[in-house]
Amino acid sequence: xxxxxxxxxxxxxxxxxxxxxxxxxxxxxxxxxxxxxxxxxxxxxxxxxxxxxxxxxxxxxxxxxxxxxxxxxxxxxxxxxxxxxxxxxxxxxxxxxxxxxxxxxxxxxxxxxxxxxxxxxxxxxxxxxxxxxxxxxxxxxxxxxxxxxxxxxxxxxxxxxxxxxxxxxxxxxxxxxxxxxxxxxxxxxxxxxxxxxxxxxxxxxxxxxxxxxxxxxxxxxxxxxxxxxxxxxxxxxxxxxxxxxxxxxxxxxx
Numbered sequence: 001x002x003x004x005x006x007x008x009x010x011x012x013x014x015x016x017x018x019x020x021x022x023x024x025x026x027x028x029x030x031x032x033x034x035x036x037x038x039x040x041x042x043x044x045x046x047x048x049x050x051x052x053x054x055x056x057x058x059x060x061x062x063x064x065x066x067x068x069x070x071x072x073x074x075x076x077x078x079x080x081x082x083x084x085x086x087x088x089x090x091x092x093x094x095x096x097x098x099x100x101x102x103x104x105x106x107x108x109x110x111x112x113x114x115x116x117x118x119x120x121x122x123x124x125x126x127x128x129x130x131x132x133x134x135x136x137x138x139x140x141x142x143x144x145x146x147x148x149x150x151x152x153x154x155x156x157x158x159x160x161x162x163x164x165x166x167x168x169x170x171x172x173x174x175x176x177x178x179x180x181x182x183x184x185x186x187x188x189x190x191x192x193x194x195x196x197x198x199x200x201x202x203x204x205x206x207x208x209x210x211x212x213x214x215x216x217x218x219x220x221x222x223x224x225x226x227x228x229x230x231x232x233x234x235x236x237x238x239x240x241x242x243x244x245x246x247x248x249x250x251x252x253x254x
Contacts, residue, residue, distance in 0.1 A: 104203025
């Protein structure tokens with residue numbers, strides 16, 4: 001049923017165990033939005049009728065003074081396939097590596113957070129936002145044919161006022177992003193380390209987001225990683241360094 005407002009909050013992991021940031025998805029009329037809660041008041045994704053997509057600063061936060069608008073990146077998604085085609089158009093994919101989940105985040109997740117079981121160690125949980133003209137029943141039937149190891153689940157389906165629907169699904173990939181470090185400022189000896197091992201048991205208190213720059217017809221790809229500040233030592237000396245985070249390293253397709 002179409003409605004004026006819909007929202008859902010998702011996170012990978014569990015309330016008292018390793019977890020990701022909380023991601024919010026919501027719709028108003030025929031527009032769909034998404035943001036990770038730690039930056040929800042600063043930036044968001046918006047998907048507008050008919051095909052405009054934006055990664056932008058929020059109206060409340062505003063953009064830098066040198067910018068003429070709040071958009072950091074804008075692109076056009078593909079047209080939604082017609083009903084009966086058994087097809088969707090993906091607009092956003094979030095990849096969250098299991099070995100980079102955190103146990104020391106300060107933020108308390110909302111009570112209504114929907115928790116997604118993480119992929120096995122060494123893999124990633126993928127969250128997809130898509131548009132479709134097919135029914136919820138059609139999508140659920142299609143997922144029955146997916147390999148069991150993907151754990152592909154339909155998490156939400158919502159009819160929009162323009163007749164289309166958006167859906168959110170999760171699935172498991174056996175791939176994960178590479179490790180790296182972000183070099184500290186000259187006066188700070190600690191680098192930001194993105195590494196599956198946490199020898200000092202920091203709990204990975206830092207959640208880092210990396211974004212792609214999609215062209216027209218593409219989807220936005222996001223990697224969410226967990227890291228910690230530390231000094232390079234023999235235990236983690238194999239981590240490659242970079243002045244700034246590298247582009248998305250692995251973002252598998254289903």
